[in-house]
Amino acid sequence: MINKKITLKELAGILKVSVSTVSKALNDSYEISEATKKKVKTAAIKYNYSPNLLAQGLKTKKTKILGVVIPDMRAPFSIRVLRGIEKEASAQGYNILTCFSDESLSKEKAILDMLSQGNVDGILMSLSKESQVEQYFDHVNTLISNGIPVTLFDRVDERIQCDKVIINDFDSTYDATKLLLKSGARNILFISPISTTTIGKNRYRGYAFALEERGNLKEKVLHIEEYRDFSDDLTRILKADKIDAIIAANELTGISAINIATRLGFKIPEQISIIGFTNGILSMNSNPPLTTISQHGKDIGKVATQKLINRLENKNLDFTTTVIETTLIKRGTTRN
Incomplete structure (x- = not known):
């Protein structure tokens, strides 16, 4: 050999x-x-x-590499999107270079600066929490104006003119809240660790609109600033209020809510129903298995990659936004 x-x-x-x-x-x-x-x-x-990919890149001025910028490497949703990106990129003859902004604007800016130095042909990214809080997107718009195509997924902003792939966060949470109301829930708590992001705001709006539509129901919202305080905060609320349902804005929060409520002696779903986001392996194996809104992360990754590669091949295409339909997957944390 x-x-x-x-x-x-x-x-x-x-x-x-x-x-x-x-x-x-x-x-x-x-x-x-x-x-x-x-x-x-x-x-x-x-x-x-x-x-020799480097030699090919010097000759063709193309690296056949796509940069991927993800806010949180620990999030199950991010992992599923990344799998969709890698599979589609590989099928189309591209490699990927994955970077994590850790929700930091300064790190996001440094990553884009590095990727813009001829290291990649185009960039797939989800905006960091800090860039959305600061409402600062010049670093992304500058990249695009310099001729480097960008496709945003999940966390996007209308002030960035590029292709985008999202879900309808408002409708998804609205439908989940309606399901809980239909099952008899009246004191529904909305928990979110992503309140400052576009997706977090839209998920809250869907929840709030469903309650307003029903009438005579008060919003109950827990914004998570630090996870180390979450257990104490949720314990206090569950002991003080007659919460009969919870909508969690992401998977980790939903599973944590199951564990905290169970530890306090509440029966799931008989006393408290819980719905989360992301159809990950953690949701499937929690006790009981978590009812989730599947965002179809792999599909988001696949479609975003297709959009970026199409843009690389034809820069004159109109910018488009694709909405991936979600699916509510009922499991053991909601009543029929």
Whole structure:
């Protein structure tokens, strides 16, 4: 078995053909016969040849790499989106370079500056919490004006002119609240650790509108600033108020709510129904399994990647926003 990688020129020498012939065969050029293509590809595997992506990038001015900027590497939703991005990018001949902003505006700016130095062809990103709090998007708009395509997903802003992929956060939470009301819940608590983001605001609005539509029902909202205070805050509310249902704006909060309520002796879902977001492995395996609003993260990643690659191939396309439909998956934390 040969372990040392060989160059394109060396592979051509072994096959006794021109470098051009080998290159065209590996790229499935119509100029090369099927027999020659098969011969070249077989030899490439045998002699451990792989293309020099850096050299190709210098020649074509394309890296075939997409930058991905995600706010939180721990979020199950982010992981699912990333899987969708990687799978679609790979299928279309691209690699990805993944960076995490950790919800920081300064880190997000530094990442975009690094990626803009010829390291990637385009960028997929979800805005950090801090950039949305500060309402600062110049770093993204500057990138776009400099000719680097950007596709935003999940957390977006109308002041950034680019392609976007989102879910309808308002409708999703509105429908979930209506479901809880239909099951008999009247004291519904909305819990959110993402209140300052666009998605957090829209999810709250959906909840609030459903209560307003029902009439005579008061909003009960817990904004999480620090998770270390969450258990005490929720314990205080559950002991003081007759909460009979909870909507959590993300998966971790929903599962934590199950654990806290159960520890206090509440029966789920007989006394308190709970709905969260993201159909992740944690939701499937919580006790009881969490009813969730599936955002179809893999689909978001796939569609966002398709949009970006289409933009790379045709910069004159009109900017579009695609809305991915959510699915409410009923499990053990809601009553029928």
